[in-house]
Amino acid sequence: MTNKILIVGGVAGGASAAARLRRLDENAEIIMFEKGPHVSFSNCSLPYHLSGMVEDSKSLVLSTPETFKKRFNIEARVNSEVININREKRTIMVKDAVTGNTYEEGYDKLILSPGAAPIRPGSIEGIHNKNVFTVRNVVDIEQLNAYIKENDLTDVAVIGGGFIGVEVAENLRLAKLNVSVIEFADQIMTPYDYDMAQIFHKEMVDHGVNLIVNDGLAKINDGSIETQSGKQIMVQAVVLAIGVRPETRLAEDAGLEIGETGAIKVDHNYVTSDSNIYAVGDAIEVYHRLLHKPALLALAGPAQKQARAVADHIYGIPNRNLGVIGSSSIHLFDLNAASTGLNVRTADKAGYSWDSVYILPADKVGLMPNSNVMHFKLVYENPTGRILGAQAIGKGNIDKRIEVIATMITMNGTLEDLKDLELTYSPMLGTAKDVVNHAALVALNQLYGKYREVKVAQVRELVENNAFIIDAREQNEYNAGHLKNAVNIPLSEFRDRLDEIPKDMAVYVHCRSGQRSYNMVMALKNLGFTNIFNISGSYLGISLYEYYNDLVTDREKIVTTYNFK
Amino acid sequence: MTNKILIVGGVAGGASAAARLRRLDENAEIIMFEKGPHVSFSNCSLPYHLSGMVEDSKSLVLSTPETFKKRFNIEARVNSEVININREKRTIMVKDAVTGNTYEEGYDKLILSPGAAPIRPGSIEGIHNKNVFTVRNVVDIEQLNAYIKENDLTDVAVIGGGFIGVEVAENLRLAKLNVSVIEFADQIMTPYDYDMAQIFHKEMVDHGVNLIVNDGLAKINDGSIETQSGKQIMVQAVVLAIGVRPETRLAEDAGLEIGETGAIKVDHNYVTSDSNIYAVGDAIEVYHRLLHKPALLALAGPAQKQARAVADHIYGIPNRNLGVIGSSSIHLFDLNAASTGLNVRTADKAGYSWDSVYILPADKVGLMPNSNVMHFKLVYENPTGRILGAQAIGKGNIDKRIEVIATMITMNGTLEDLKDLELTYSPMLGTAKDVVNHAALVALNQLYGKYREVKVAQVRELVENNAFIIDAREQNEYNAGHLKNAVNIPLSEFRDRLDEIPKDMAVYVHCRSGQRSYNMVMALKNLGFTNIFNISGSYLGISLYEYYNDLVTDREKIVTTYNFK
Structure with missing residues (x-):
């Protein structure tokens, strides 16, 4: 039959x-x-x-x-x-x-x-105007593109900062249009945590995108839109990418x-x-x-x-169904990014006992051309060390690190497994200790109580409360830009300057990317300082975390000058 | 204390x-x-x-x-x-x-x-001459580089086609020198199987390297070297990279x-x-x-x-010792390559019951800029489906696929696990069904007896023995270059031309990269043809496999024109 x-x-x-x-x-x-x-x-x-x-x-x-x-x-x-x-x-x-x-x-x-169909909230005035588009199929994109080209548009608003919204915004910007992105949440790209999303925010504004978060579309007028906070933005077309x-x-x-x-x-x-x-x-x-x-x-x-x-x-062939973990990647202007599994927000919401580390290693050997800092965040279960998810953003081979984590999650891997992985290495393509090995080692130090850290999001409060913060970089690095009340005690000098470090209060240490501060934290701990914290993300991470909100608000900066590399 | x-x-x-x-x-x-x-x-x-x-x-x-x-x-x-x-x-x-x-x-x-120290076989005449170098440390490379620059060298021989030999040869070639590489074995880069190594061989000769395999260094004269087969090569310096x-x-x-x-x-x-x-x-x-x-x-x-x-x-901290699997990568001219675990040669030597698949998918969505064919070979245990190793060569994100396999090996993964992995995807960075998923599916088809294949190394014999080979590509592709005795029956026509396909003898099918031939093989099998084989590697793989040996020997070609993309 x-x-x-x-x-x-x-x-x-x-x-x-x-x-x-x-x-x-x-x-x-x-x-x-x-x-x-x-x-x-x-x-x-x-x-x-x-x-x-x-x-x-x-x-x-x-x-x-x-x-x-x-x-x-x-x-x-x-x-x-x-x-x-x-x-x-x-x-x-x-x-x-x-x-x-x-x-x-x-x-x-x-x-x-x-x-799934793009959401088009019918209650918004003007939502059915002919200059309001969604992007679902080839016909949609042809119509949007034709409308832009035939009418010589110069200004477009994209509503929603998810994958489609962000990619549409990028490509419109590459086509030299003025692009505004309106996102209702406090960040775009929700598979990423808020701290990692700040890197996207900077990339968007660095490439001339008018990024507005914490705001929604209220009304579409003829030649402009109005946001819920009352902003008027002159645009000739609107792309709805709120969700599906x-x-x-x-x-x-x-x-x-x-x-x-x-x-x-x-x-x-x-x-x-x-x-x-x-x-x-x-x-x-x-x-x-x-x-x-x-x-x-x-x-x-x-x-x-x-x-x-x-x-x-x-046809009668049995199949396993392992469920999903949610792995994705995106290319955005000069960045590549990828994520898998849970982030801190979703892990927390799901009731996990979680912790995370955020490291900023080089994606390949530093003296090779195109070596760049990679931002890598690993989320794991506490105390089991089970790997729950990861996010990575940078310029090079970002997704390969996330594939390893996705594989680990599927194979029920722990931090110990991740630490031991024997991955490939050549100077043009990576580092002898891969980013994922590195992240596992840092996470195990934290899990096993070998050292403690504070997250990059906590630094502003530390600065505002006049916490004792040590900048472990060399003096010339400090002079080029530093946290407003940090004390500069380079790793290369601290053993001779121990008397400058208080024993009766918490001490927070950072450097550029976390390597030197880690060594100082371990040494101080071994020297009997009991209240020592590494600042996760270090100065590079702090700079990125602060940048976008410094730009769009009138708050006081906590750094004298940012450092992004 | x-x-x-x-x-x-x-x-x-x-x-x-x-x-x-x-x-x-x-x-x-x-x-x-x-x-x-x-x-x-x-x-x-x-x-x-x-x-x-x-x-x-x-x-x-x-x-x-x-x-x-x-x-x-x-x-x-x-x-x-x-x-x-x-x-x-x-x-x-x-x-x-x-x-x-x-x-x-x-x-x-x-x-x-x-x-470990570079091997310098003392028995070879001239081995201690001042123009014979090894590369172990910064002093070595400074001396070699200075000797080349100060004496305006034009011709150098590299003895040995392992990692160091190949990287030295590449960098000398990039410095515009004439470079000969002499390798004793029948291939360079032994972590890769012979079929995969042919891709390296082509890359070397395409970039002007004088590559000589199956030959060794016999004697170093003043201004030349002599190989064991009697070749004289005019060189002003020799780099020994035979091993350590x-x-x-x-x-x-x-x-x-x-x-x-x-x-x-x-x-x-x-x-x-x-x-x-x-x-x-x-x-x-x-x-x-x-x-x-x-x-x-x-x-x-x-x-x-x-x-x-x-x-x-x-300091009393216990450590697991998982042993090693041997993961490595290399960048060679326009290629990236990586491998992990066992190849067919080492699996066979170790007594494993093994099988392998060789696929040639696109490394990212075909219509994106810089999409390229990736060569991916997966070795697994038969009948357990346990993953033993993999090799990948191409232009893009090669190593990420090998990291996944390395992770799988460490986590004792099988083909079923690999098939089910949920990896990241965006058009600029990959494909919805990743290369490793794809390889697992092909391998499972083979393991479960859904179809049979012959390896790319067997094609010459098939052609010479006048086997019945179907080229499933379209006629214009066939006309641009094909196997000498292949019959062109495009996938798009074969259902109307079944009477041209013999039932009483073995039938071998290939297309460009294996996708169309796979569909035809499955259809023919379902139509009652029992002696049907897919040709692993397809026309791209055959072209690469044949190219170097066609170039350096006077044997008859089995293809009319190669196709490399």
């Missing part, structure tokens, strides 16, 4: 499922339905059309119905909206957008991959179970509450293995894995 | 041990002895002085005795050769190279970090146990056969966790880990 399998929606989920199904069964009848004109396109590459990095929008389209037919003998019907499911009859109703006709199609198995909502209408109408997150509920095998209907991709909720509960995760990698698992399940 | 700890040798092992010891004990008396003038330098960066990438050789020196003294209160005595150990008295005899004086120094604990030999003299003379590999034998804690003497770095043998036996591993990362473990052990 021939299997007839219908797939609603293409792109990462649907197209992957279709191709895998064909490899498993040459005789199955496989039909994909896509509402829009493109059955398979590079979703994540859409923003790059705005800068011209992807010049021809046609190259965003990965496969046409013709290729699907010829290569895979799969029928892909574009401009075909599936408007309802009759579960009893095992049929769907399809509407042809070109002819307007509707027709029924029967199935043995149905796979839903409808994705799982496309559940079809599933809901068919009476399929919806989960607590508002997305389609599926079991281990991505089967919905109807055993003949599967669902994958951004429309479903997935099990988060660190949060131990259902979560939304609109990412292409997991969607592809789910699609393959569904095809396998239809 | 104050601990007095003496360290013989600086660089990765000795200097790391010293700094860690100081952090553990502010009062210990720590003295390092270094035969040469530099106590700590970037060993792995030495070759980059030859091209001027590291212009000032002084920057290769990472720390001076002054810095050690001031920052760490560690005494570093340079130009101080330790000539023997009196284990009973717990003293060493030191010879001051400047004054010629010798003196005794007592110890509580002694750490040996003497490294652990520096065991001091240990042997002191009666310390030497292991089966010829290096110093140590226990779990890097204690030698004398409980007051430790040894670390290139002079010791380490336990290889995949080979289950002692091995030599001259790498900086493991040396640093050993050094830290020794310092910890002296």
Whole structure:
């Protein structure tokens, strides 16, 4: 008996499922339905059309119905909206957008991959104006790009500082437009903690983006927008990138179970509450293995894995379902960044007993060309040392460190495992002790109580309260810029200047990147100073942490001059 | 009681041990002895002085005795050769190279970090000429560089195609010299299998290196060298990079146990056969966790880990010893490469039941700038699916994929684990299904018997024996270059041309990079063709595999035109 399998929606989920199904069964009848004109396109590459990095929008389209037919003998019907499911009859109703006709199609198995739709808050005045755009597919990005180019736009606002908002802003900026980004939260890029996000904030303003956090879109006027705090910004177009909502209408109408997150509920095998209907991709909720509960995760990698698992399940091949951890990366102007697992905020919210370290090592041997500081934050469980997540930002090979952490999380690794990893090294590509080994060593020192640290976010309070802060750098470094009330006692001199260091109060030590202060902290501890703290992040981290808020508020600076390298 | 700890040798092992010891004990008396003038330098960066990438050789020196003294209160005595150990008295005899004086120094604990010395086969005529160099330290590289510059050399031979030989050759070539590399084995870079090494061979000849394999140095004349096969090569200087030999003299003379590999034998804690003497770095043998036996591993990362473990052990801190797996990377002209664990050759020699896959995916989304093909080979145990090793070569983020495999090996991961890993993705940095996920899927298909493949090395024989080979690419691709007797049946046409495919003989399928052939192989299998093989590596892999040997021999080509991208 021939299997007839219908797939609603293409792109990462649907197209992957279709191709895998064909490899498993040459005789199955496989039909994909896509509402829009493109059955398979590079979703994540859409923003790059705005800068011209992807010049021809046609190259965003990965496969046409013709290729699907010829290569895979799969029928892909574009401009075909599936408007309802009759579960009893095992049929769907399809509407042809070109002819307007509707027709029924029967199935043995149905796979839903409808994705998620950009949120467009209807209550905001002007939200439906023709100069207000969202970015979901090739048609959207073509329309936005055409509107900008044809009307010679100079000023655009992007609402929302998540992945899409940030990438759209970057690419508009690369196309020489004036770009404002309005973010409701106190930071953009929420997979990153607030301290790490300050690096993004600096990168945005350094590249001329008008970044506004803690504010929302209130109203869209003709030629301007108004924020909730009352700011007026002159813009000729608005891109909404506030977030996405799982496309559940079809599933809901068919009476399929919806989960607590508002997305389609599926079991281990991505089967919905109807055993003949599967669902994958951004429309479903997935099990988060660190949060131990259902979560939304609109990412292409997991969607592809789910699609393959569904095809396998239809043909009786068992699949493990390890849940998700949430790994992602982004390129932003001159920065690369990546994160995986939990950050401090999500770990805390989930009730974990956590701690973290933030280190700033060189990404490759310092004397090699293009050696740069990498910002690396590791979150772990206390006291087990289990690795919970990491975030890394810098200019070079950032993501490779996060892949190692993602692998460690999946393999239930601890700080001891991470410390012992034997990774590759050559001077052009890394350092003998890799960033992740380094982070594990620092974290173990903290976990085992070998030394204590304060976080970069606490430094302002220390300065304001006149805490005793030692700057362990050399005098010329200190003179070039330092914390306002820090005492300069270089590592190279402190053994002769111990009498300057108080024993009856807390002492905080920093240097440039944390290496020298670590050595001083350990020495002072061994010398009987009991109330010694290393300042995590050191002067580089402090400079970055303070920079953006110094810029956008009128508060007093705690540094005389920043140092960013 | 104050601990007095003496360290013989600086660089990765000795200097790391010293700094860690100081952090553990502010009062210990720590003295390092270094035969040469530099106590700590970037060993792995030495070759980059030859091209001027590291212009000032002084920057290769990472720390001076002054810095050690001031920052760490560690005494570093340079130009101080330790000539023997009196284990009973717990003293060493030191010879001051400047004054010629010798003196005794007592110890509580002694750490040996003497490294390994370049091999200089005394039997070769001319081997001690003044224009024959080795590269071990800053003085060596300064002398080589000065000799080249001062004498305006134009032609240099490098003997040996390991890491140092290859990096020296690259940097000499970047300095516009004519460079010959003579390698005794049939390939350079032995951490890589023969098929992967062909990519290095092409890179070398593409950049104008005169690469000679299967040949050795026989004789050094005035102005030329003679190889064992009788080749005369006009060169004005020779760099010996044949390999290194652990520096065991001091240990042997002191009666310390030497292991089966010829290096110093140590226990779990890097204690030698004398409980007051430790040894670390290139002079010791380490336990290889995949080979289950002692091995030599001259790498900086493991040396640093050993050094830290020794310092910890002296102060009663326990350390795990997971053994080594052998992870390394290299940058060579336009290529990055990395490897970890076992390759096919070492897995086979160790008696493993192994299999491998070789895939050629894009390293990032194809339509992004700088997207390139990555060559990735994964070796695993059959039937357990345990991951044994991997090799990757390409232009982009190569090493990140190998770090994941190194992590997997350490965490005892299998192909199923690798397939399920949730790694980061953004179009500028990778692909939704990462290279390592992809390799695991292909390997699982093979392991589970879903399809069979032949290796790229077997293709010549297939062509010569007139095997039935299908080229599944489109006709225009076939016309641009193809295997001499391949039949062009594009994936997009084969379902209508099934009658052209024989059922009574083996059928081999390839395309450009393996994706289309995989789909065709699966379809044919499902259509009842039972004797179907995918050609691993596909046309890109075949082109690379054949290129170098086609160039240096007069054998007949099996391709009409190569395709490398």
